[in-house]
Amino acid sequence: MQIQPTIANARRNTELGLVVLAAAITSGAYVLASLGKNASIPARIGPFMAFVVVLLILAHIVVRLIARGADPLLLPVAALLHGIGFVMIARLSDRLAGLQATWTLVAIGAFVVTLLAVERVNDLQRYQFTALAIGVGLLLMPMVPGLGFTSGGARIWVNIGPMNFQPGEFAKIALAVFFAGYLSERSELIVQGERTIGPFTLPALRHLLPVVVAWGASVVVMVGQRDLGSSLLFFTLFVVMLWIATEKTSYLVIGTALFAAGAVVAYQMFDHVQSRVEIWFNPWNSYTTKGYQPIQAVFALATGGVSGTGLGLGDPGAIPAAHNDFIFAAIGEELGLLGGVAVLTAFVLLVGAGLRSALRADRTFDKLLATGLTTILGVQAFIIIGGVIRVVPLTGVTLPFMSYGGSSLVANYVLLALLLRISDSTSRRLNEVPDSPTLAEHFAIRRARKEALSAQISG
Amino acid sequence: MNIRIRHLALAFIVLYAVLFMQLNRWQIFGRDALVSDPRNNRVTIKSFNATRGPIITADGVVIADTVKVDTTLNPNDRFQFQRQYPTGDLFANISGYYTLGFGATQLERTYTDILSGRDPRQQINSVGDLFTNADLSGSVHLTLRHDLQKVAEQALADREGSAVVLDPRTGAVLAMYSNPTFDPNEVAQHNGTAASKVLNALQDDPRQPLLANAYQERYMPGSAFKVLTTAIGIETGTLNMLSTFEQADKWVPPNTDNPIQNYGKKICGGDLAEVFRRSCNIPFAQAAVVLGPQVITDGLAKFGLEKTIPFDLPGATASTFGGTAQSFEDSLALLAIHGFGQGSVQMVPLHMAAIAGAVANGGVMMTPHVVADTRTHDDVVLERTQPTAWTTPMTQATAKTMTQLMIGVVDNGTASCCLNLKNGVQAAAKTGTAQLNAEGKKQRSHAWIIAFAPAQAPRVAVAVMLKGVNDTISAGTGGKLAGPVAENLLNAALTVIP
Numbered sequence: 001m002q003i004q005p006t007i008a009n010a011r012r013n014t015e016l017g018l019v020v021l022a023a024a025i026t027s028g029a030y031v032l033a034s035l036g037k038n039a040s041i042p043a044r045i046g047p048f049m050a051f052v053v054v055l056l057i058l059a060h061i062v063v064r065l066i067a068r069g070a071d072p073l074l075l076p077v078a079a080l081l082h083g084i085g086f087v088m089i090a091r092l093s094d095r096l097a098g099l100q101a102t103w104t105l106v107a108i109g110a111f112v113v114t115l116l117a118v119e120r121v122n123d124l125q126r127y128q129f130t131a132l133a134i135g136v137g138l139l140l141m142p143m144v145p146g147l148g149f150t151s152g153g154a155r156i157w158v159n160i161g162p163m164n165f166q167p168g169e170f171a172k173i174a175l176a177v178f179f180a181g182y183l184s185e186r187s188e189l190i191v192q193g194e195r196t197i198g199p200f201t202l203p204a205l206r207h208l209l210p211v212v213v214a215w216g217a218s219v220v221v222m223v224g225q226r227d228l229g230s231s232l233l234f235f236t237l238f239v240v241m242l243w244i245a246t247e248k249t250s251y252l253v254i255g256t257a258l259f260a261a262g263a264v265v266a267y268q269m270f271d272h273v274q275s276r277v278e279i280w281f282n283p284w285n286s287y288t289t290k291g292y293q294p295i296q297a298v299f300a301l302a303t304g305g306v307s308g309t310g311l312g313l314g315d316p317g318a319i320p321a322a323h324n325d326f327i328f329a330a331i332g333e334e335l336g337l338l339g340g341v342a343v344l345t346a347f348v349l350l351v352g353a354g355l356r357s358a359l360r361a362d363r364t365f366d367k368l369l370a371t372g373l374t375t376i377l378g379v380q381a382f383i384i385i386g387g388v389i390r391v392v393p394l395t396g397v398t399l400p401f402m403s404y405g406g407s408s409l410v411a412n413y414v415l416l417a418l419l420l421r422i423s424d425s426t427s428r429r430l431n432e433v434p435d436s437p438t439l440a441e442h443f444a445i446r447r448a449r450k451e452a453l454s455a456q457i458s459g
Numbered sequence: 460m461n462i463r464i465r466h467l468a469l470a471f472i473v474l475y476a477v478l479f480m481q482l483n484r485w486q487i488f489g490r491d492a493l494v495s496d497p498r499n500n501r502v503t504i505k506s507f508n509a510t511r512g513p514i515i516t517a518d519g520v521v522i523a524d525t526v527k528v529d530t531t532l533n534p535n536d537r538f539q540f541q542r543q544y545p546t547g548d549l550f551a552n553i554s555g556y557y558t559l560g561f562g563a564t565q566l567e568r569t570y571t572d573i574l575s576g577r578d579p580r581q582q583i584n585s586v587g588d589l590f591t592n593a594d595l596s597g598s599v600h601l602t603l604r605h606d607l608q609k610v611a612e613q614a615l616a617d618r619e620g621s622a623v624v625l626d627p628r629t630g631a632v633l634a635m636y637s638n639p640t641f642d643p644n645e646v647a648q649h650n651g652t653a654a655s656k657v658l659n660a661l662q663d664d665p666r667q668p669l670l671a672n673a674y675q676e677r678y679m680p681g682s683a684f685k686v687l688t689t690a691i692g693i694e695t696g697t698l699n700m701l702s703t704f705e706q707a708d709k710w711v712p713p714n715t716d717n718p719i720q721n722y723g724k725k726i727c728g729g730d731l732a733e734v735f736r737r738s739c740n741i742p743f744a745q746a747a748v749v750l751g752p753q754v755i756t757d758g759l760a761k762f763g764l765e766k767t768i769p770f771d772l773p774g775a776t777a778s779t780f781g782g783t784a785q786s787f788e789d790s791l792a793l794l795a796i797h798g799f800g801q802g803s804v805q806m807v808p809l810h811m812a813a814i815a816g817a818v819a820n821g822g823v824m825m826t827p828h829v830v831a832d833t834r835t836h837d838d839v840v841l842e843r844t845q846p847t848a849w850t851t852p853m854t855q856a857t858a859k860t861m862t863q864l865m866i867g868v869v870d871n872g873t874a875s876c877c878l879n880l881k882n883g884v885q886a887a888a889k890t891g892t893a894q895l896n897a898e899g900k901k902q903r904s905h906a907w908i909i910a911f912a913p914a915q916a917p918r919v920a921v922a923v924m925l926k927g928v929n930d931t932i933s934a935g936t937g938g939k940l941a942g943p944v945a946e947n948l949l950n951a952a953l954t955v956i957p
Contacts, residue, residue, distance in 0.1 A: 243463060298493055300501075302485055337486040344475050348471065348475050378474075
């Protein structure tokens with residue numbers, strides 16, 4: 001049966017429309033921020049708009065060519081968040097804006113390379129233990145003397161040649177791949193091997209061991225690196241994926257209980273955990289020292305009010321790290337509650353699109369990977385936004401797509417490409433779009449034809 | 460598995476709904492409290508990146524304005540504008556200061572909305588300018604004159620004290636100088652460490668330069684207070700120009716054995732005009748006792764004592780008689796002493812000027828004020844201060860009699876040395892030498908004079924007070940020390956006030 005590419009075209013045209021909208025909003029915001037700050041139209045607005053539009057259209061074209069069944073919302077929503085984040089960084093510092101523009105280029109490149117490299121998502125399942133090795137290796141890198149270094153209180157940085165990066169940002173993707181691969185194959189074994197001790201049902205440790213080791217190592221390593229936010233993120237990822245894979249709510253309960261116990265132990269063992277919690281409860285006690293940053297953040301949010309001061313008209317520079325972990329407070333100040341809610345909505349849409357891909361997927365691995373990657377995005381954004389507005393204790397992680405930082409941006413575009421690829425693979429398997437051969441398959445076919453031809457000639 | 464994923468989606472929606480609610484807490488419900496929190500200096504910081512209008516004297520001298528920070532000279536300054544005070548310490552107690560870290564005082568505080576253009580009327584006027592980034596900063600125009608303020612500064616020289624000049628017809632303050640003073644430029648500098656050092660030193664200074672002794676402090680008035688006792692006596696019919704007092708150098712008031720003496724232990728007596736111009740103590744002590752505590756305190760209440768002076772500068776204090784009618788019932792001796800301005804009577808110099816003004820203005824004391832009007836950036840008047848009566852302590856007839864008595868002080872009384880105005884203009888005055896220490900202790904006295912001129916149609920009233928902090932001032936009298944200061948001020952003021 002010949003499948004018409006109507007659905008694929010409709011999705012890609014929707015995506016194109018939304019990407020152009022995101023580019024227009026970003027360019028408009030850039031002009032407004034410059035007008036607000038310097039009362040002039042930015043001198044480089046032409047090149048800037050061209051840069052934004054060309055990069056986004058390029059990403060779109062690549063999707064249209066090799067992932068045309070993919071969900072149409074993922075790329076534009078990410079692009080919008082990225083664009084607003086970039087405008088805010090540019091408004092805070094010209095120097096950082098230049099660096100972030102370079103990282104944008106690299107990130108879009110990584111997005112394209114990921115789509116090219118992973119043409120069928122279940123290919124990744126075979127590399128689950130490679131992913132585990134890569135993930136754990138990346139996590140350990142900052143601990144290597146001479147390679148890793150401490151910045152901002154956390155030893156999560158690695159220096160290679162001229163570049164600094166945070167390997168943890170990539171480790172989370174690798175570990176999600178491992179969890180998805182491992183659990184998709186063994187979740188039934190884990191459930192079948194359960195033993196009941198008193199009122200508790202415990203999984204067979206033998207089957208769960210690699211997962212526990214991976215999780216335990218990562219959490220311990222990150223606590224050692226004083227990276228509480230990432231510890232929390234990995235823990236949540238592990239519990240959620242185990243819960244989804246086994247469909248056992250008891251694991252969720254046990255996981256939450258373990259987390260609570262771990263939190264209490266960590267609180268008693270580590271000074272920096274205690275001080276984080278204290279600042280969370282009452283930052284006013286240490287207004288001039290540790291509480292300064294969170295309080296400047298709520299001052300900024302209050303200054304913004306409902307409609308914000310307007311781009312370029314606030315004073316977000318008063319918040320330490322406004323371009324990075326606290327970018328949400330800067331947005332809340334200049335774009336107000338309306339802008340803040342728009343950002344929250346965009347993340348909900350992104351999570352929704354990711355989970356929709358998970359729901360539609362018909363293979364366990366795809367489902368688990370989509371769920372895991374979406375959980376990373378959604379939980380990371382929650383942890384840092386919640387930390388900034390004091391819903392949870394502040395732990396330093398970046399706000400996906402928005403914060404300044406190369407590692408984070410590149411990693412999140414890789415994550416986005418994988419989500420796109422999962423939804424694209426599903427569409428092909430559901431016969432919604434023609435399952436055209438992959439590049440590798442093209443080469444294989446050509447080779448086969450040549451061989452057949454030469455066999456004919458020789459025969 | 461799909462059910463779990465749907466549950467996960469639900470969980471995410473709940474998590475983000477919590478974020479949404481918390482965001483509302485900061486940006487809507489808790490907003491006002493956060494914006495007005497004293498630790499929130501965002502409003503201040505913002506205003507240091509915007510222009511702020513000037514404060515200008517009646518003769519057109521700018522005493523506070525804003526200049527663009529020269530970033531080549533101050534590369535570390537993160538703000539665009541610097542508040543400066545071109546007249547230095549001359550108007551410090553009137554303009555106050557406007558700082559980054561230590562708030563604002565005086566006019567800089569009370570008129571901050573108009574100066575920075577945040578008053579709603581300035582906003583409404585500028586709807587048309589919405590898209591042109593208009594400068595909305597307003598200006599504050601004073602009744603004070605730079606030329607007269609300069610005369611006051613020079614006349615006081617290095618002596619501590621204050622000089623107040625006002626227009627008795629309107630209550631407009633024309634000059635008000637307090638020494639010690641301070642340079643607000645040093646407090647307003649953006650370098651927080653240096654500014655805080657200056658401010659701490661000023662706060663620790665025992666002479667209290669941050670408090671304007673013209674209107675934020677009060678002092679024993681000595682004989683200058685006899686104006687009030689006499690006016691109350693005439694007003695109630697107890698005293699008139701025919702009242703006579705026997706010559707005496709001692710008088711023992713009721714409830715005590717300690718006699719009251721005249722200044723310099725002189726023998727003093729005669730009719731009211733004579734005892735007033737020579738400033739005998741005994742007659743006024745006797746008058747106070749005859750009038751009684753209730754009549755005296757009622758009369759003083761009509762003069763505005765015990766009430767904070769209604770003034771358009773913050774922190775004005777109240778003059779006090781130092782006790783209630785009830786408290787003086789049991790100690791008439793104290794009432795007698797208070798009757799000639801000794802004991803615990805304390806008067807604010809500005810109030811004394813206003814009292815001279817009340818006599819000059821036919822018995823009506825006008826509300827003192829320093830702000831003439833406020834204006835928008837385009838010089839459109841926002842609010843003009845309308846002269847209002849504060850209180851009416853005496854009738855026109857009493858005021859006329861008081862004027863006669865005070866002319867006597869200038870013509871051949873305690874101020875005859877020092878109040879000979881230019882062009883033969885007649886002045887009226889009352890001096891005071893407030894003895895701070897009991898006999899036997901080191902002599903310390905404030906020198907006072909209150910005066911107005913021309914006596915027939917007064918246009919200017921003054922009060923001068925020199926603090927008795929050293930031997931030089933304490934050895935002199937109000938007439939000899941404060942008289943020349945008042946003379947300079949009256950001469951200067953009469954040439955510029957029509």
